[in-house]
Amino acid sequence: MAATDIQQIKQEVKEVIIKALNLKNIEPDSIDDSAPLFAPGNAFGLDSVDAIDIIMRVQSHFNVRIDDQNQARDVLESIDTLAAFIVRQRSA
Amino acid sequence: MKEVEFKHKMAAHCESGTVTAILNHNGLEITEPMVFGIASGIFFGYFESSNFPFPMFIVRNKPGSIRKNISKQLGVKFYTKDFKKQQQGIDELNSLIDEGRPVATQVDFYYMKFLPEYVRTHMNVHFVNIVGRNEENYLVSDSYHRTVAELDVETLNKARFVGGYMAPKGFLFYPAYIPENIGFEKAIIKGIKKAAYNMTKLPVPFIGVKGIRKFAKKVKTWPELARDIDHLSHEIMKINVFLEDQGTGGAGFRFLYATFLQQAAQQLNFSQLDDMSKKMMAIGDDWRNISYFAAKIGKNRDLGAERLNELSQMINTMADQEQVFFTELYKMVK
Numbered sequence: 001m002a003a004t005d006i007q008q009i010k011q012e013v014k015e016v017i018i019k020a021l022n023l024k025n026i027e028p029d030s031i032d033d034s035a036p037l038f039a040p041g042n043a044f045g046l047d048s049v050d051a052i053d054i055i056m057r058v059q060s061h062f063n064v065r066i067d068d069q070n071q072a073r074d075v076l077e078s079i080d081t082l083a084a085f086i087v088r089q090r091s092a
Numbered sequence: 093m094k095e096v097e098f099k100h101k102m103a104a105h106c107e108s109g110t111v112t113a114i115l116n117h118n119g120l121e122i123t124e125p126m127v128f129g130i131a132s133g134i135f136f137g138y139f140e141s142s143n144f145p146f147p148m149f150i151v152r153n154k155p156g157s158i159r160k161n162i163s164k165q166l167g168v169k170f171y172t173k174d175f176k177k178q179q180q181g182i183d184e185l186n187s188l189i190d191e192g193r194p195v196a197t198q199v200d201f202y203y204m205k206f207l208p209e210y211v212r213t214h215m216n217v218h219f220v221n222i223v224g225r226n227e228e229n230y231l232v233s234d235s236y237h238r239t240v241a242e243l244d245v246e247t248l249n250k251a252r253f254v255g256g257y258m259a260p261k262g263f264l265f266y267p268a269y270i271p272e273n274i275g276f277e278k279a280i281i282k283g284i285k286k287a288a289y290n291m292t293k294l295p296v297p298f299i300g301v302k303g304i305r306k307f308a309k310k311v312k313t314w315p316e317l318a319r320d321i322d323h324l325s326h327e328i329m330k331i332n333v334f335l336e337d338q339g340t341g342g343a344g345f346r347f348l349y350a351t352f353l354q355q356a357a358q359q360l361n362f363s364q365l366d367d368m369s370k371k372m373m374a375i376g377d378d379w380r381n382i383s384y385f386a387a388k389i390g391k392n393r394d395l396g397a398e399r400l401n402e403l404s405q406m407i408n409t410m411a412d413q414e415q416v417f418f419t420e421l422y423k424m425v426k
Binding site: 039047048049052053056066067068071072073074 | 102104208210211238329332333336337341342343347348376380381383384387388391
């Protein structure tokens with residue numbers, strides 16, 4: 001996968017999250033790719049409800065599946081991990 | 093550190109994951125979905141009792157049933173023991189590990205300190221494998237954690253001998269005998285048949301599809317049982333926790349069961365089970381929608397009669413779907 005493709009996926013992931021959570025005044029470029037999304041004290045105040053919302057929207061947008069919450073915990077760690085998961089699923 | 097060579101694996105669910113890992117260690121190649129399916133793990137029950145502070149539902153069979161049903165269906169004999177005296181339980185675990193034997197044990201999930209604090213709650217029926225020890229620490233293979241983890245002796249002892257509902261009492265087990273030739277085909281069919289029977293034919297008004305219908309009906313009355321809106325919100329949001337957050341593999345074990353059916357289709361060369369797997373996956377997606385809906389209205393305190401009616405209708409639709417699904421599945425393996 002070319003670097004530009006993964007960058008494109010990261011961009012789309014950020015847009016999906018911003019839309020899902022109705023985050024006002026946040027531009028995709030301002031989100032750090034490696035910052036923890038759900039750890040306590042995360043930048044967006046995300047919780048487990050937001051996690052399900054993001055899972056469902058990512059599944060639908062990228063045509064991938066995140067079934068298991070243990071897997072989800074790892075996949076949803078950051079924009080980097082989410083994008084890497086999407087790449088793996090698509091190439092499987 | 094005395095350490096047993098043990099292939100640690102993450103898993104969807106603690107009991108099926110722990111049983112799978114310890115069977116694999118002892119030479120039986122079997123996957124977690126296969127363990128779950130053969131053990132007829134898929135279930136539904138809605139309970140109202142003076143023993144519970146609020147009505148609750150379960151989406152899998154009783155804790156301990158995975159091991160018991162695997163034993164029955166595959167002929168695996170497990171050594172099992174619980175303890176009245178804590179020191180005896182500690183000594184036996186230590187001595188088994190010192191012999192080089194990994195041991196599964198029941199613990200209070202809250203004390204698994206290697207997991208993030210925000211996921212840990214007090215729950216007395218968590219299962220892990222203990223795969224090593226020294227004077228200060230145990231090595232714990234917990235299927236919810238990426239790697240084998242160290243846990244100090246005092247904390248594991250606390251986790252094994254905590255009191256309360258379904259207290260672990262130091263319960264431990266390991267496979268003592270695994271038959272050389274196992275009839276997986278027969279076990280798969282029996283496991284499916286029992287699960288489908290439990291879901292559609294058990295004459296108990298709060299179990300299986302009847303339980304889902306009862307849940308749909310009763311959830312509308314939850315405001316009468318709750319102390320206030322905060323309490324009601326908490327209980328409604330627990331629907332999401334029970335379906336998604338408590339080691340269910342997602343959607344109340346429905347995704348795990350779908351994977352079992354897919355693997356069963358391959359093992360039995362029975363393509364209809366593959367179709368059923370896809371249907372179960374779609375049912376799982378609808379349960380996940382309910383989970384999300386409940387979490388959302390709970391979080392927003394949007395808990396008027398209209399919303400609860402909507403939730404009730406969504407749950408009732410699941411009863412319709414699972415009635416059709418498990419009836420078809422039962423006929424398929426009858």
